[in-house]
Amino acid sequence: MVDATQVTDPCCEHAEGPVWDPRTGRLLWVDMLAGDVLTMTPGTDRVDRHHVDSVAAVVRPRAGDGYLVAVERGFVLTDPQLRTVRRLPDLWTDPDLRMNEGGCDPAGRFYCGSMAYDTRPGAAALYRLDADLVARRVLADVTISNGIAWSPDGTLAYYVDTPTQRIDVFDYDPEQPVLTGRRPFARIESADGAPDGLTVDAEGGVWVALWGGGEVRRYAPDGRLDVRLAVPAGQVTACTFGGPELRDLYITTSRLGLEDPEPAAGALFRADPGVAGLPVTPFRD
Secondary structure, three states: OEOOOOOOOOOOOOOEEEEEEHHHHOOEEEEHHOEEEEEEOOOOOOOOEEEOOOOOEEEEEEEOOOOEEEEEEEEEOOOOOOOEEOOOOOOOOOOOEEEEEEEOOOOOEEEEEEOOOOOOOOEEEEEEOOOOOOEEEEEEEOOOOEEEEEOOOOEEEEEEEEHHOOEEEEEOOOOOOOEEEEEEEEEEHHHHOOOEEEEEEEEOOEEEEEEOOOEEEOOOOOOOOEEEEOOOOOEEEEEEEEEEOEEEEEEEEOOOOOOOOOOOOOEEEEEEOOOHHHOOEEEEE
16 A cells, blocks of 8 residues: 655645646646636645636646636636636536546547536536537446546547446547447445546556545556555545656545545645656647
């Protein structure tokens, strides 16, 4: 069992979606239901907060300049200072749905999934935003669309719909692009927490945050449980590799819905995972 150390104060109600931006040497993550993107440069105690919208679900660098942010019902493009420069058309009108989590495939297409505020089964979907800035629904009958990430060679896509208690894996051809051959990769017992955000390391290991479980787990490429990393906050939401050599694992947590939150809930954590991560693929618009 590896332990994580606290990096920031409990600065978020519901932190999610961490990503390392190598251009600026800083970490970005969201305080989702506050609609804010947070930034931090390692080695400093400073956390900067940038308000984007009513919801800020996930942020990714753009290949040219600035960032792509998934907001409540779609996407906005920002400049490098996280100021909105373009809002894309809403994908739905239902006020009971919001975006939740996503990531870019090896070609720079952005996949992002939704969920209902009341988490009703089957109400959500997974979308793909292409370079033409048109979003297409690629997976329906989803409940809580969560982590998505690709294997080092880009031929496998790992995906979490949280209530299934599984990480699933798809075959993937970036040239098509089509998700095919969905099958279970790893199953998590409900007593151990629920699978949330995930990331993949340079060796093909899959790291998944366990909501309600107080840990991050690494599953080897064959699906075997390999590493358990303890986090001193129960509601662990997501993780990503960062730092100059991508050898730090940053972990986000949440205080959402807790009547008596743990002292560290909502803080950012860091661990030494003993393996390097993969560079973030920027959104190519």
